[in-house]
Amino acid sequence: MERKSINFGYAIVQDRQIDFDANKHEICRAVAVAEPTLNLCISCGTCAATCSAGLFTDFSLRKVILLLKRGETEGLLKEVSKCMLCGKCQLVCPRNVSTRNLVIQISKALINGKP
Amino acid sequence: MRLEGKRLIWQDYQKEIADDHYFYARSCIRQTFFPGAEAIFMRILKEELGKDIHDEQHHTSCTGIGYHSDVVPFDTTMTVVARQFALMTEAGYENYAASCVTSFGLYTEILDTWNHFPETEAKIREYLFKATGREFNKPRNLAHASDIVYKLRHQIAAKAKYKLVDKKTGNPLKVVEHIGCHYSKMFPHKGIGGAEYPYVLSGMIEAWGGEVIDYPERRHCCGFGFRQYIVQANRGFSLSCSKKKFDSMEPYEPDMIITNCPGCPMFLDRWQYALSEMEGKTYGKNKQGIPVFTYEEVAGMIMGYDPWEIGLQVHQVPAEPLLDKIGIPYDPLQKFTGKQGQYLGIPESPSYLKFYADQQNTEVIK
Amino acid sequence: MAKHVVVIGAGPAGLETSAKLSKMGLRVTLVEKEETSGGHLKNWHTLFPGNMPGLKALESIKEGLDENVKIQTNTQVTALEAVNDYFTVSGHNGWQEKADAVVLATGFKLFDARRKEEYGYGIYENVITSSDLETLLAKGNLFSNHKNPARIGFVHCVGSRDEKVNNLHCSKLCCITAVKQAVEVKQLFPETEVFCFYMDLRMFGRHYEELYKEAQEKYNIQFIRGRLSESTEDKEGNIIVKVEDTLLGKPLRIKTDFLVLMTGMEPAAGTKSLTAMLGLKDVSDKFIRPLDEVLQPNFTDMPGVFVAGTCSGPKSVSETLADARSAALAVEAFLKE
């Protein structure tokens, strides 16, 4: 007989920890193939500092790249959708990351990666 | 895993433990959670090993729960602890043995504070004297009760009837040891084996024939963490901590968990029930859970004490499969009878965790 | 008769100082506690930049030695005394020499990774140090019983920048060494994922940043900013690494087949004992403090006693050699007076 689960008034807390091994990394790999300069990011944050969208909302390409690299892709599509593609980040990036294409490729990979 | 590497570290973390004449300070909560544990400790020390141990009637809580929950100021805590020391001094003892890991940590912290700040010690002596008229000597030796059992582990093994070995196969049982955070994480040099690879329980397991399991989340807290548990809204965090440990130890198929802290066995035991009811998830073979014991209970078990006399019936995860495995006899009919042999009633059976009280037996008792 | 200089320690610094002193027409005795000269360099696979093998570099350095340099191996210096205008240097085996000047080239020792207990070196099979890795690379049998490691982690700053082990200083070479070794591993095992866990990447030297970029671009080596808190071993012997990904502000857990600890530099035992013996000024990191770190990096508080190489602080081989030559010039200037 199946019994209903008991509600004790509390629930298991979602771990904040990034579980790298449990995360999927195919999306990051696909992006790295489509835009290899992904690998050149040094997380300096210049992109986020100059970002037109970042002026109005909490958006950081640096963070998006890191989350992608760690396989933390949940909610990432919504995050990249904030980008206006204006290209300021590309102009200031000290490592010549092709940031605009990166945004497009991340979006595409996330969309294609959906089950 | 290289054992010799650990042994090198264990050599660095040894401490002096008094040989006899202990002033015993009980834990606030252990007597309710695992009522047999402290009794077994006294019994083994007194009856089996002939040690002198003073069971003080008038000591109070050390205030550890309140202190760690930020509701009792440190000065108050120190003064209360000073009173415990005064009781020890008055009873004519020098070796303080704490049953509770948090108390042990707190005593260590206070003694270390007084060592670095003598003026604080002087101030506390003054407080205590003003409040109670008592004076005290600091303990010559401070130990946690598990330190003492560790020290006497070979003597206990020599007198034991059973070993932590599978009766059928002769293989050592796989044992997870869990050390209370306050035992050595604050003062690594005050714990046997230090903070990273504590040896206090491992030493007992080795001496009693078991095999120690070292799993990735071994160092993780059980989840008790006073504040987490006391506030109901935070209880989920407490549960999640235990779950993290169970998930990590599960692949090693442990036969049992041994702990040395008041809170840990409580939570590692009861949360297995909560998890099973909330998520349907059970650990251990055949949905029987992983039984959790205090080191005193384990000592009592191998000494051949009656499982129901040492309180194993109050465990949520039933001990019976393990008792069967070791070959310790028990009377299933006696599990739910009181001290005078009266029938206490059978608790409702859990939905997922296996329950070892069949209808037939209970009918007989009634 | 030419003046006599005793150089203590026959690593790259001692060898180079001796060679240069000899070229200047001085008599040199080079004392070494070990059986052979070469110091740490003889065990080091390759150097960056240029990937010159350690042994080859050592050979080139040794080529500078001539008959004016007497090498006294297997001798631990136990006493060093200033007597009037000369020094007497004595070894544990009864060896004794008079010297007009003494050069301390006692070097460094690698941090004992066991001291970071929580990292599990010596306990977990698959936790090794950068020096172990270099030896394995030199022998050519890296991970020989583990054909294709899926993932390897490099932990920066082990024993450096860590007051918990009483080392506030930066050993400065571990960063580039980690990147160099990561690349070397990747060249041998292209399918292996390589991660570097760092606090800061201190790419201070020429071509260092370039190698870092190459490591990212060509070898896809991942850099995670976060200091290792603890490692544990799982059932299969993999090392579970726990760091905070400080750039994301989230704790991170990752499984690696091997974990390489980038052990830092500490003053060698000889450096410490000679500092005490001579009563030289002490600094918190226990490296010898020169008379003036900017202007007189090879002089010490005691006239006639000089320092060369890493006994006065972490240095790369090229910096060590430059410092050794500088020390030789300082000695010559002193003896001319």
Place this chain on the structure above:
Amino acid sequence: MTFDLFVIPFFGGLLFMIIVLFLKYSRWIAMMDASDRVKAGMAFFSASLPVTIREIFWESLLHRRMFKKNPLLGFMHMSFALGWLLLILMGNLESRIYSGGHINPPYYPIFLKFFIHDKRVLPFEIFTLPGFFRFTMDLLLLFVLSGLGLALFKRARSKWFGLKRTTRHNSFDKWAIISLWLIFPLRLLAESFTAGIYQGGGFLTNSLGHIFAAFLPLKYLVYPSWWAYSSMLGIFFITLPWSRFMHIPTEIVLIFLRNAGIEQGKYPGSFSQIELRACPRCGVCIDVCQMNEAGLTGSSAVYLIRSLREKQAGVFLHSNCMMCGRCLEACPVGIDTLGLRVGARGVDNRQIEADFTYLAKQPVPATKADVVYFAGCMGHLTPGVKNAMIKIFERAGIDFNFLDEDGSICCGRPLKLAGMQTAASKLITENTKAILGTKAKILVTSCPICYKIFNTDYNLNGMQVMHHSVYIDTLVKEGKIVLEPAAFRAVYHDPCELGRGSGIYEQPRNVLKQIAEVADVAQDRENSLCCGGSIGDLAMSAVQRNIIRDGALSILCESNPDMLVTACPLCKKTLDTGNGLIVKDIAEIVADRMTVSIKQTVSRSLAGQMSV
């Protein structure tokens, strides 16, 4: 005799082609938006029809734009198009006359000499215009053959035709071109062989027939030669709809539709399908494309168009382009190469959604002013330009609102160029609200990218949009600022979006000329080079961008100028390589060289007196 079996390849091929063309065009017309179909229908009765006919005559027949590009290339195309058409027309006329005016089957004029061997005996040739058709038809054939000769020669010496690179062709193209090249030589042979036997040809066929007769058994060769001629025509017609020669009929349709006011939609539709087929793959766009310099030779417009037509376009093809518009400027057919590319990108990126809900509330400027200034995203990375504009406004005494003083909402042009039209329109809506909120009369922007899209996609209720170079030119003309000349020589770089994109070439030059000596640049105005910094490209690496930038710089600096002046923050940033060349925006030069005008002096002194 009016029929022979050999006409079947030709006639069958012709019928086949007509049916295929009919089906294809009908499908595209059916796919069109209803409004576009109405426009197309109306065009038959509107004033655009004569324009269309004139354009068809000039471009499809005479190939005027080709002549402009290179006379040899123009002649080659004209000889084929005009020559062949005249051959058909003249042949028809000839056949009418010879057959007594009744309607002939379509193959009849084509193979007239087979059916009527000896024209000398016919009354028209003898009495009306002696030898007229014999001569004319031979002359026209020679005209076409001269084009063929040039086409063959072009294979070996394309540079003589102004083409450094020529298009690589597919197999349909190869079949079609081989058959096309063989049609006219075979016609010449067939007619010459016939003339060699019957003496009925003109100056060319008769003479050749005479020579051939001397050493060839013409009576055995003549019939196979007509078969061969007919077969080549058949092959050509059958392959035409799938080869590049589809452009011949489609260009006419395109000219008609374009003049009817039909444009590329946001996403590729039937107009795009027609444009794709109107491309003759002449390869003019390959040479002008700067991507070649960076080694990206495969993504020129012609290849994109071919791949789109073959439904094989990949990311590489559409993303590797700076959208500088040089191909658009050069295309002899006037195909909207940029629109097609944006369309292709749009298809590729169609699933990507943008979410700009965070832009919900924008503050409206407090002060009322007639002028609103918009620096643009890039403008914020060149604070010198921004500050120069503020200085200019202040000196000219213009009351203005700085709309994006604290940072811009992107204008939407970059998204549009990436094909993300829906996303772009969200930004356009937000910016429109903000701009209109200022209630200004003039919108001045420093960024040509913004300027372009303000003009093309914003509905600003009649607010005038000005690029700052144009605005400065107006201020100078109105005497609101006075410029002081300086002794230096400058070159001016036309930003793509401002020049080719928006047709602004002269205003910045006018301003610059008042300050400095302006040296000529070999490739300027419509032919100006892209700086390489373009936001139009999505895939190029920094190294490739630098190659393009250096190429542009070498042309710009041929005259060794003291200063390079441009009017785009992005161009400025890109072209400034730190190699010693001073690179400035026109606004910065103006701000540096402003002096106080007499008018201002007077008004200020008056104001001073009044205050006393």
